[in-house]
Amino acid sequence: MNTAGIYIHIPFCKTKCNYCDFYSITDREDDADLYISALCKEISRSSLEDYPWLFDTLFIGGGTPSLLTGRKIEKIFTALSHKISLSNFIEKTIEINPGEASLENLTDFKNLGINRVSMGVQSLDSNLLQFLSRSHSVKDVFSTYENVRKIGFENVNCDLIYSIPGQTKEIWKRDLETIIDLNPEHISAYILTVEKGTELFQMVKSNMVTMPKNSESADFFNFTQNQLNNSGFFPYEISNFCKPKKECLHNLHYWKIDPYIGFGPSAHSFDGTCRWNNAGSLDHYIQKINGKHSPISKAETLTEIQQVNEKIGFGLRLSGGIELITIPELFKDQLLENVKRNNKKWSGFIKHNNGRIYLNQKGYAFADAIAVDLLL
Ligand SMILES: C[S@@+](CC[C@H](N)C(=O)[O-])C[C@H]1O[C@@H](n2cnc3c(N)ncnc32)[C@H](O)[C@@H]1O
Ligand code: SF4
16 A cells, blocks of 8 residues: 655744745744634545555644643544544644744653654854854753653654855854754755745845855765765765664655645645645635635646656655656657666766666765756
């Protein structure tokens, strides 16, 4: 049976970070009960039990899910349990923010069976945290990490951001080494991207802030790959590194174009052909649910070619590459032809072995550009 993931979106945050374009809102935690009740209604009205897949991963993301009490998370679990068997989840992740995950909440999450914690560290430099308008301190990172371990979580991810204006290679090296010393099972390291509609976007547009040049970002990227690789973290995806067998199974569902069903405002879903997403506003979402309307605001059906192109785009970012067995026969020859045609242009970065098309380490830095050349 094919496997699939479930995503639950928790939109509440203490403060809005200037670079973030995920759907999140501040000063609305008082509405958390109202929200959880709507979320549970959405789950109970869904067709989760009818899908022909085994739901094996759950990801509670945000926003800042660690602001919610265990009681609220338990309500979500109960709603899910009326639809599917929770015992099939092999990975249950919750996102937490440093300083915004109380010992009590973390203990409750562990008791509820959550077995993976993803902490948004971003930086260990107080000036850079301030630049990113993060609400936590460097000290919060260490104390929250210590609590997570004390409670007994054995699968922990730290999210980091690099190529930040004002960040030197020395600062990044120091931060990366400190995180490596903490010994998490997984590290996600993302280049800071300037998303339209964010405060950072306005700051860059008005020349208040200058982003690092592409060549500097490429330098940071190569340094990050080498540093983590040499420290026992396997780069299984272009921005994701893990200890043996500690890949994020939920994110692998996204990257392998497996099905996933999302709940909550702005949550996306994909059933193998159709992709849809919910309204991206808490009030709109609650209104829709309470009015017994569908919260879906947009849906599209992917053609077979679009699906193959997604497999190419995401597959090239994975160390395992594109699995040719997952490409319909009709398109395989064209894809292999595109590989052949572009091999010289990309100096042998593209490999074809054991039924997979993948990039070597040098090619990783050009994954997106190479994907454009291989698309059907
Ligand atoms: C949307 S946040 C949610 C989790 C949590 N609230 C937090 O702040 O860590 C998930 C992750 O996305 C990454 N992220 C969000 N916006 C980004 C951006 N513009 N550039 C790079 N990474 C970003 C951050 O590393 C963050 O940890
Ligand atoms: S980065 Fe995280 S804490 Fe900051 S606004 Fe986005 S979701 Fe909230």
